[in-house]
Amino acid sequence: MxxxxxxxxxxxxxxxxxxxxxxEPPAVPVLGGDQLASKGLVAPAGVKAPPKTKATSFVIADAGTGQVLAAKNAHGRFLPASTLKALTALSLIPKLDKNLKVRPSRTAVNQEGSAVGLSVKTTYKVDDLFKALMLTSGNDAAMALAEANGGLATTLADMNAEAKRLQANDTVAKTPSGLDKPGQSSSAYDLALIARAGLANPEFRRYVSLKSSRFPAPKGYYEIGNHNKLLWRYKGMVGVKNGWTSKALGSFVGAATRDGHTIIVAIMRHEGYFWEEVEDLLNWGFATRGKATPVGRLVDPLPAQPVTAEVAATATPSAAPPRSAPVLDAAAAAxxxxxxxxxxxxxxxxxxxxxxxxxxxxxxxxxxxxxxxx
Incomplete structure (x- = not known):
């Protein structure tokens, strides 16, 4: 039959x-809490709303507890400009002897954008280069540090590995300086993660807190000053880094400490003068801390992992994106x-x-x- x-x-x-x-694959939890998936303002109930800002994205967080007190488009990915130098410093400070002497190449000296004024005729300590990186936002210093670390590819691999360790998954480093490059990105949430980790490192905290410093010249020294205006005018200001390019617009990540508590503010894509708005956001953070239910949290770093080929590949623009978890396994389970x-x-x-x-x-x-x- x-x-x-x-x-x-x-x-x-x-x-x-x-x-x-x-x-359908199961929904992926939003890092730091589901409320942070919103592109709009997320703020706690029962307290005064956070002050208005022209920034497209921002995060206000308590560095001690990791609580995110308010946010707007926290995971929106944008060009970070020079705020990315915070990741450069955090990645390289543990690797480079601050007394190591470096003579920069012509490639480093001729970097476009903001510069401290390096000379191929002068030898600099790594300590001086970190000051130039974090005070005057020297793109030449960023490249000189990358050269001291074994080269650009090695440094970008280190930066992307450090971002993954911090769970700063919105961040992809394509330059050590933050100069705009296709594929480079970060988020206000990630900048807050990076700043929190940096503040736990005494050397990082020392660099970002300096208002000014003497810097070597071919003949003698000259004075360099920190670009962070709040170090001079906001009580308890610690640092960290501001940035600007015509494509990224204004960005900032910084922290202040009062009465034993530290508040972090990160903003991205601000069209103009943002210093007063940052002050208002910091004031709101100090006034709200401990009085409202947080809208999310800054996650803790993962245990340190060796740099893999997959992480190193993110240093080149032509690299394929990192693989996600196997979707067939998730689909089969559902x-x-x-x-x-x-x-x-x-x-x-x-x-x-x-x-x-x-x-x-x-x-x-x-x-x-x-x-x-x-």
Whole structure:
């Protein structure tokens, strides 16, 4: 007796009743709390709303507890400009002897943008270069430090590995200076993570807190000053870093300490003069700390891991993006016994399996476009 063929229409109806052959992957939790997925303002109830700012994105956090007190588009990815130098410093301070003497190359000396004024005829201590990096935002100092660390590729691999360790997953470093480059990004949330980790490092804290310092010249020394205006006018200001490019616009991450508590403020994509707004955000943070339910938290760093080829690959613009968790395993786990059986039958006839993958691919492309649009 011959096998009776099941019409395709009947098979389609059976699948529709049983559920999809390929289930949606489970939702990925938002780092720091689901409220931080919002692109709008997220603030606690029962207290005065945070002051207005022209920044596209910001985070106000308690450095001690890690509580995020308020945020706007916390995970929005933007060009970081020179705030990325905070990650450069945090990555290289543990690796470089501050008394190591460095003679910069012409490539370092000729970096575009802000510079401390390095000369190929002068030898500098690493300690001097970190001061130039964090006070005067020297792009020449950033490249000289990268050279002292074994080169640009090594330094970018170190920076991206450090970002992953901090769980600053919105951050991709393509330059040690923060000069705009395709694929480079960070977020207000990540800048707050980086600042919190930096403040726990005594050397990092020393550099960002300096108002001024003497800097070597071919003949003698000259004075350099910190670009962070709040070090002179805001009570308890610690640092950390501000930045600006025509594409990134204004960015800032900084912290202040009062009565034993430290508040971190990070802003990105501000169109103009932001210092007074940062002061207002800091004041709100100190007034609100301990009096309201936080809207999220700054996650703790992961245990240190060796630099892998996958992390190092992020240092080059042509590198493929890091692989995500296997979606098939997640999808299989979400299926019921019925959907597995029907899905297998469909794959056998080669019709619905292809349709399922087509729909899945469309969803993936849409998700990627949405991520790029942030």
């Amino acid at each position: 011959g096998m009776k063929l099941v019409p395709v229409a009947a098979l389609l109806a059976a699948v529709a009743l049983a559920g999809p052959a390929f289930a 299926q019921t016994g019925t959907s597995r059986a029907v899905g297998s039958a469909v794959v056998g006839v080669g019709l619905l399996g292809g349709l399922g993958w087509l729909l899945y691919g469309i969803r993936r492309r849409r998700a990627r476009r949405q991520a790029l649009d942030q």
